[in-house]
Amino acid sequence: MILGAIEAGGTKFVCGIGNQNGEILERITIPTTTPAETLKQVIEFFQGKQIDALGVGSFGPVDLNPVSPTYGFITSTPKKNWNSFNLIGELKKHINVPIGFDTDVNAAALGEMEWGAANGLDSCLYMTVGTGVGVGAIAEGRLIHGMLHPEMGHILVRRHEDDSFQGCCPYHGDCLEGMAAGPAIESRWGQKGSELESNPKVWELEAYYLAQALVNYILILSPKRLILGGGVMKQEHLFPLIRENVAKLLNGYIKHENIFGKIDEYIVPPVLGDNAGLCGALALAKRL
Amino acid sequence: MILGAIEAGGTKFVCGIGNQNGEILERITIPTTTPAETLKQVIEFFQGKQIDALGVGSFGPVDLNPVSPTYGFITSTPKKNWNSFNLIGELKKHINVPIGFDTDVNAAALGEMEWGAANGLDSCLYMTVGTGVGVGAIAEGRLIHGMLHPEMGHILVRRHEDDSFQGCCPYHGDCLEGMAAGPAIESRWGQKGSELESNPKVWELEAYYLAQALVNYILILSPKRLILGGGVMKQEHLFPLIRENVAKLLNGYIKHENIFGKIDEYIVPPVLGDNAGLCGALALAKRL
DSSP states (O other), X not given: OOEEEEEEOSSEEXXXXXXXXSOEEXXXXXXXXXXXXXXXXXXXXXXXXXXXXXXXXXXXXXXXXXXXXXXXXXXXXXXXXXXXXXXXXXXXXXXXXXXXXXXXXXXXXXXHHHHSTTTTOSOEEEEXXXXXXXXXXXXXXXEOOOSSOOOGGGOBOOOOTTOOOOOOBTTTBSBHHHHHSHHHHHHHHSSOGGGOTTOXXXXXXXXXXXXXXXXXXXXXXXXXXXXXXXXXXXXXXXXXXXXXXXXXXXXXXXXOHHXXXXXXXXXXXXXXXXXXXXXXXXXXXXXX | OOEEEEEEOSSEXXXXXXXXXXXXXXXXXXXXXXXXXHHHHHHHHHTTOOOSEEEEEEOSSBOOOTTSTTTTEEOSOOSTTTTTEEHHHHHHHHOOSOEEEEEHHHHHXXXXXXXXXXXXXXXXXXXXXXXXXXXXXXXXXXXXXXXSOOOGGGOBOOOOTTOOXXXXXXXXXXXXXXXXXXXXXXXXXXXXXXXXXXXXXXXXXXXXXXXXXXXXXXXXXXXXXXXXXXXXXXXXXXXXXXXXXXXXXXXXXXXXXXXXXXXXXXXXXXXXXXXXXXXXXXXHHHTO
């Protein structure tokens, strides 16, 4: 079975051809400019490729409701030209195979469950911390959608007592994304996170916010594994700090070995690494 | 089809006989004393009743993992004598029908979906605010379990700037339950909530905390309806305050008519009222 995959991001579209084992056989990266320009190249890539199905994990917000008239649209994004764009409709015009569609982070969660850090489990959560904070989740074996789709990157967090940064989320100011995404780090400290590796205060605050989010995710979803990826999480020293803060905040309330003895295996980096998104799209195609 | 239902609570067990339409034909209330004493009366009630299946919604924490050796147990409760009690095992010894088991709040969510405020939807959330804060949820048509089961009553909230109350959760101090459950109100103000109806500050704080929780639930689970019950929610004037705070905190980020125009139909009281728990247990039996 030959599967097509599209990781549709705000800065680039990554397209790939792969198989049901999660192996990527061929890939191409296309800059996200206008829908017409970008989609033209995407469609050209897939022409003549003989794929059996296509999976698309997209930046959002997107309409995932199969009975909605705007199913498959990128909806209210502030990204110029992409607001209300019928992504799946446009692809369907040119690529005549079943198309699976979900958010980029739901796709990544599914990819990690199929072939990565959550293999064999029926629930997990995938969080990416980079330009924004995005989170996808699987519960009871199913990707969570709902009224819209989860937007867990914007949950409310408590301010650290040493932190006077006002937050940079245009909607909420000091929500999780506003306090902990890459741009928040840069805005608070005047330098990119990658240049601040040796400043422990930067990571103390970062772990404090991310751990609060994980604690709320654990209490609300009770996932069997938490997978943390994205540019900011390349700072691997964040993992022990986050785990320590999670255990401290839960304070013995959740009596499970994942928290008490095995937290190193519970809060983990993605196994698929930077392929999580593309493999996730492949997993969306595999399910069809 | 005749169904049995048990709402197993920390102060009382409510047992009932009903049918697949959610009608309760007979009921009895038994005080929760010791497991031996309480279960004896429960079993007597069901003897000779010819039920086809039994549903049990229980106070927790409980073990819901069907392959666990302690499936059906009430696990680490501080409630004397009930810690590590094999509730379902004990019932099975005497009542020879299929038994469905879940948390009391998951059962209530299911009951509201079958016959109440979330009828026809495939996701919802049921929150009870009383002696504690308990929450059950359905996503993609399934009750959410996971590593353990959700414990959403204990999520982290931001303190109101006018509130110096330290919080009364023995684990977390000022988590949601520690700040907003009935005992928190009584401890903060020196009177029960039911005696404080005319003090607007009480309800300003209460709505502030409950709305934060709902915002995080919406961002994490994206449920199609939020149902709020329990003793504290008998103060019906809380509903408009909570809705107003939810809309304010989301600040236009979730673009959906449920938030913008129809929030009165989105955040609602239970239709089953005080029967939510028992009907929920009936719904657990119906599914078998």
